[in-house]
Amino acid sequence: MAKATKTASTPEAVALRYFQALADHDLDAATACWAPDGLDHMYGTAELVGPRAVREFFAGLFAAIPDFRFEVLDTTTQDDRTAVRWRATGTFAGPGHWQGIAPNGARLDLVGCDVCVVRDGLVVENHAYLDGMTTARQLGLMPPQGSPVEQRMTSAFNAKTRLAGRLGSAEPERVADDVWVVRGGFPGKTMNVYLIEDEGQVTMFDAGVSSMSRALAVAATRMGGLKRIVLGHAHADHRGVAPSFEVPVYCHPLDREDAEGDGGAHYFDFSKLNPIGKLLLPRLLRSWDGGPVQIAGTVQEGDEIAGFRVVHLPGHAPGLIALFRESDRVALTSDCFYTLDPQTGLSKGPARVPHAAFNHDTEQARESIGKLAALEPSAAWPGHANAITGEVRGQLERAAKAT
Structure with a gap:
């Protein structure tokens, strides 16, 4: 007797008993298979906690599909879990709705897989996988595969993708050996994010605005x-995509609190903007921001990153950094200087000190432009708009002195 009880409590036996109960629409027997705090992860459909939630879910399913049936196709067991591949059939006849959808008489014939985790003879966790697209097609929510309607939907989707590309971020543009810029932001694509080839992968310098995440992921x-990701500084338009990538993010120690907090907004002074800037820029900054970033570590003056040296250039932000490469004297400068008017988004005129409305310390920003000039870059690529080339040192020195 003891041996029979043990056999009946194996993961496979419990899983088969559970699915047989569902096939019989026996909710008492089905919920008896569950641990009191068991979790049922029905990916793309529901997250259920405990036998009561399981009962309510399947009661609703059976009310919508009265002839619902399960057939176990095969099982595979390892340790405390059993994978059950099943076939489910039925007619969406109602009277109950399902997932908010009114019954329409659709005939369902689906194959899926559940992975049941069993301990002490009870299901403690289940992972249910179902082909959502096939389900949607059979319910009539999506057109038949290969049909003219599906082809038109695909064409419309591709047109939307092309339009989003034109309005969003541009293709990567090579600006130096192993360095690429991706320009984004609407409408002028004035946000610059740099991708630096790094031992078969890429390091991202600055993280632009949140709308650039897909283009940067593709690139x-x-x-x-x-x-x-290495942040040039913590402002909203430079950390935007960072939270959407599962990679370590670094910044200067003096910008860590802002990167993990409000993005430096506590020292912005919008009263220094013109009336249009006062109205638009606070809203734009919120739309650009991807939110606080978890900083994995910090970088400081002199550290090496993908062949570049970190240069601390405080002022616009306390922890603003540039990356400088000695071999070709290319500088990636974040917002050490501007080549655009932030109130209009237009790139016009010479290099200049960043707008005082967004600076932590404007006089310190001037000094940092001078420090950058002393490096004598061959090209200085900023966080926005176009690079300065040619007589770079002279342009930067004039920017530092301009009032």
Whole structure:
């Protein structure tokens, strides 16, 4: 007798008993298979906690599909879990609705898989996988595969993708050996994010605005995958995509609190903007921001990143950094200087000190432009708009002195 009880409590036996109970629409027997705090992860459909939630879910299913049936196709067991591949059939006849959908008489014939975790003879966790697209097609929510309607939907989707590309971020543009810029932001694409080839992957310098996440994910993936993100500083339009990538994010120690907090907004002074800037820029900053970033570590003056040296250039932000490469004297400068008017988004005129409305310390920002000039860059690529080339040192020195 003891041996029979043990056999009946094996993961496979419990899983088969559970699915037989569902096939019989016996909710008492089905819920008796569950531990009191068991979790049922029905991916894309529901997250159920405990036998009561399981009962309510299947009661609703059976009310919508009265002839619902399960057939176990095969099982595989390892340790405390059993994978059950099943076939489910039925007619969406009602009277109950399902997932908010009114019954329409659709005939369902689906194959899926559940992975039941069993301990002490009870299901403690279940992972249910179902082909959502096939389900949607059979319910009539999606058109038949290969049908003219589906082809038109695909064409419309591709048109939307092309339009989003034109309005969003541009293709990567090579600006130096192993360095690419992705320009984004609507409408002028004035936000610059730099991808630096780094041992078969890429390091991202500055993280733009949140709307650039897909374009940057595509670009980084095509270049070998994203290794890490280094923030030039913590402002909203430079940390935007960082929370959407599962890679380590680094910044200067003096910007860590702002990167993990309000993005430096506590020292912005919008009263220094013109009336249009006062109205628009606070709203734009909120729309650009991806939110606080978990900082994995910090970088400081002199550290090496993908062949570049970190240069601390405080002022616009307390922890603003640039990356400088000695071999070709290319500088990626974040917002050490501007080449655009932030109130209009237009790139016009010479390099200049960043707008005082967004600076932590404007006089310190001037000094940092001078420090950058002393490096004698061959090209200085900023966080927005176009680079300065040619007589770079002279342009930067004039910017530092301009009032």
